[in-house]
Amino acid sequence: MRLRASPSRLRSALAALALAPALAIASGSAAVAEEAARKAAIFPAEVNDPTLAYGRKPLPADQKRLELVTDGLRKQLVEKGGLESVDLGPQAEEIRKESPLYKCNGCTGPIAKALGAELAVTAFADKGANQLFSLVVVIAEAETGKVVRQGQVVIRANTDDDWSHAVRWIVKNRLLAEPLPGRS
Known part of the structure; x- marks a missing residue:
């Protein structure tokens, strides 16, 4: 027995066969991307400046640079690290209460967990002088506090570009x- 298909049915069947691998790849990569996006609480960068009296805020120029560090770190970790940054707003009061986070002895893990994040990312600049600072970034598991990645860079300059460069370098x-x- 011989089956006959019309030319239009044959074209439709061939088109479906041609698209099947592409659809399988697309749906598979979407599932992998969804599975791979780990949530991270990326906390605001802080500064340890021994020239400031206890409780005083950083100078406006340094505060701006800390915001540059935070924004740059968040952007790079999302774009290049495949992380999903969670909103810190619901825990803003707790973050304020525990600050400075680089001295809080593990308080970032519970805060990150409360926000639904798997990872806690902290950054702080340790200023030695006006033209010298060390930037330290730590990525830790929120559940255990285990450090997953850590990096430090010393910069001997003090401009917005220098601070931005420090973030790019430490991430890369x-x-x-x-x-x-x-992640694979």
Whole structure:
């Protein structure tokens, strides 16, 4: 018995066969992307400046640079690290209460967990002098506090560009030199 298909049915069947691998790849990569996006609480960068009296806020120029660091870190970790940054708003009061976070002895893990994040990302600049600072960034598991990645860079300058460069360098050469655990 011989089956006959009309030319239009044959074209439709061939088109469906041609699209099947592309659809399978697209749906598979969407599932992988969804599975791979780990949530991270990326906390605002802070400064340890021994020239400031206890409780005083950083100078406006340094505060602006800390915001540059936070924004740059968030952008790079989302775009290049495949992380999903969670909104810190619901825990703003707790963050304010525990600040400075680099001295809080593990308080970032519970805060990150409360926000639904798997990872806690902290950054602080340790200013030694006006023209010298060290930027330290730590990525830790929210559940255990185990450090997943850590990096430090010393910069001997003090402009917005220098601080932005420090963030780019530390992300590229320390934090994401290898894929983050749990990512391929």
